[in-house]
Amino acid sequence: PRVVQAGRELRPGKIVSVGPSDVFIEFGPKELGVIPRTQWPEDKDLPKKGDVLEVVVNSRDSDGLLVCSRPGMVQKADWEFLEAGQTVNAKVVGVNKGGLDLEVAGHRAFMPAGQIALEHVADLNVFVGEKLACMVTRVDRSGKGNIVLSRREVLAQERRAQAEKIKETLAEGQVVEGTVRKIMPFGCFVDLGGVDGLVHASDLTHDRMGHGEKFVSKYVKEGEKVRVQILKIDWPANRLSLGIKQIQGDPFAIAVGEIKDGAEVTGRITKLMEFGAFMELAPGVEGLVHISELAWRRVGKVEEVLKQDEVVKAKVLKVDPESRRISLSIKALLPPPDPAAPPAGAGGGNFRGKGGKRDRGERDTRTPEQ
Numbered sequence: 001p002r003v004v005q006a007g008r009e010l011r012p013g014k015i016v017s018v019g020p021s022d023v024f025i026e027f028g029p030k031e032l033g034v035i036p037r038t039q040w041p042e043d044k045d046l047p048k049k050g051d052v053l054e055v056v057v058n059s060r061d062s063d064g065l066l067v068c069s070r071p072g073m074v075q076k077a078d079w080e081f082l083e084a085g086q087t088v089n090a091k092v093v094g095v096n097k098g099g100l101d102l103e104v105a106g107h108r109a110f111m112p113a114g115q116i117a118l119e120h121v122a123d124l125n126v127f128v129g130e131k132l133a134c135m136v137t138r139v140d141r142s143g144k145g146n147i148v149l150s151r152r153e154v155l156a157q158e159r160r161a162q163a164e165k166i167k168e169t170l171a172e173g174q175v176v177e178g179t180v181r182k183i184m185p186f187g188c189f190v191d192l193g194g195v196d197g198l199v200h201a202s203d204l205t206h207d208r209m210g211h212g213e214k215f216v217s218k219y220v221k222e223g224e225k226v227r228v229q230i231l232k233i234d235w236p237a238n239r240l241s242l243g244i245k246q247i248q249g250d251p252f253a254i255a256v257g258e259i260k261d262g263a264e265v266t267g268r269i270t271k272l273m274e275f276g277a278f279m280e281l282a283p284g285v286e287g288l289v290h291i292s293e294l295a296w297r298r299v300g301k302v303e304e305v306l307k308q309d310e311v312v313k314a315k316v317l318k319v320d321p322e323s324r325r326i327s328l329s330i331k332a333l334l335p336p337p338d339p340a341a342p343p344a345g346a347g348g349g350n351f352r353g354k355g356g357k358r359d360r361g362e363r364d365t366r367t368p369e370q
Contacts, residue, residue, distance in 0.1 A: 009057040010071065015047045023047065025055060025068065033057065033066035040070075058086075082147065086136045090149055092127045100127060102134070102149060109147035118155050119181070162194030167235060170195070174230045175247055180220045185212045188220050190228055190242055197240035199228060206245050206252060206284045219244075251284035256321050259285075263316045264333065268309060272302045279314060279328055287326035289314060295331050305330075 013025040013033060023046075025033045035055060040046045047053055055068040082088070082105055090109055094101035099113040111134065113124065121127075135153045140146035170176070170192070178190040178197070187200040205219050220226060232241040259265065259281065267279040267287070276290040294305045306312065315332040318325075 010054055011057055012052055012054045015049055015051045015053060018046060018049060025053060027066070031066065032064075033068040035068045035070065082136055082139050084136055084138060087154060088134060088136060088149075089131050090134050091131050092129060095124045095128060100124060102132070104134075104147060104149070107147055109149050111149045111151060115150035115152045118152060118159070159194050166192060166194050170230060170233060170240075172230050172233055175227060176230065177225060177227055178242075180222050180224045180226055183213055183216050183220065183222055185216070188216055190226060192240075195240060197228065197230070197242040199242045199244055203231065203241075203243035203245055206248065206250055207286075251282055252324050253321075255282055255285040255326075256319055259316055259319055259326065261316055261318055264313060265316060265328070266311065266313050268311050269306050270309075272306060272308060274302070277302050277306050279312070281326065285326070287314070287316070287328040289328045289330055293317070293327075293329035293331055296334060296337050 011027055011033075013027040015023060016026045016032075017024040019037070021037055023035045023037055023040075025035060027033060033055065037046070054071065056071055057066050057068055059067045061067055088104055090102040090104040090111075092100050093103050093108075096110075098110075100111040100116060102109040102111055113121070115137075116124065116127070132151050133154050134149035134151045136147065137150045137153075138146070138148040176192055178192040180188050181191045181196060182189045187198055187204065189196045189198055199220075201216055204216065226244060227247060228242040228244055229246045230240070231243045231246070232239070234240075265281055265287075267281045269277050270280045270286060271278040274291075276288055276293070278286045279289055280286050289306075291299055291302055294302065299305055312330060313333055314328040314330050317327040317329050317332070320326070
């Protein structure tokens with residue numbers, strides 16, 4: 001059966017001969033097609049006699065043979081044979097406001113900026129002089145001719161082919177290398193060579209979890225090579241969960257071995273909250289000084305005692321490995337108030353000198369004359 005897809009005719013046929021330069025395919029009685037053997041770069045991928053293969057029918061030659069090609073393969077571009085859906089090589093000759101100027105089959109062609117790559121390209125000048133494999137999306141032979149090309153679809157096809165191959169090699173628990181492709185508020189996408197996986201923000205670092213692209217950007221940059229561990233694979237849902245912190249040493253576990261209850265520590269104040277302040281004891285390890293442990297007096301606001309990034313000393317009250325919490329106290333290193341001293345602001349008697357004011361609650365027994 002013949003199928004027309006993206007303006008091209010696809011037909012299945014049976015391989016009848018594999019020669020040194022051509023592969024012959026039979027579609028039916030007295031219908032024979034030929035495919036250049038160069039379309040199989042690797043000999044190991046060559047079809048065998050009797051194999052059934054779906055090919056693109058491009059034209060018919062003078063001998064009546066159907067000139068065919070493998071789907072997605074680059075063809076030599078001839079103006080009279082250019083059709084939508086064909087994949088051709090085109091040379092980039094310039095840059096314009098909307099994209100690239102190219103040359104194909106001796107004619108000028110245009111490629112919109114959004115069809116150049118899978119991701120946004122900031123500087124299109126890097127393509128000038130390059131030959132790109134492109135798909136013909138529109139051909140208008142009226143007037144001077146109008147050819148519109150797309151490279152994005154060719155790249156997408158290649159990526160899908162790579163993805164199918166790499167999926168067979170991936171397994172949960174593996175540690176692999178990838179490239180950070182995109183940073184999002186909830187994490188980052190890492191390209192493993194055709195397959196994207198998500199590193200959620202909670203699997204990015206052992207540090208206390210933050211939110212937003214600014215937090216994620218502290219640890220990874222787009223285009224950066226990273227090592228990740230495959231946490232979960234769900235191909236039916238097309239989901240691949242990755243982790244970075246899983247292959248790093250847990251700083252909290254290391255700290256638990258060094259920081260004990262009752263120890264004196266020095267750290268930097270990293271965050272001021274209504275209920276207290278977080279204090280960095282080591283990279284990736286923080287403890288909490290509750291507002292009640294800031295001073296012996298009653299503290300209304302944390303800012304009254306501490307400042308952001310201030311370096312202070314504190315005493316370790318408790319290390320809880322299960323909840324991964326370290327409780328600290330600053331007042332424990334301060335001398336307690338003298339119990340014999342009057343409370344701050346208390347009066348020293350009923351009157352302050354001659355004619356002084358009475359203490360509240362004292363009855364006035366003086367007469368009007370007095």
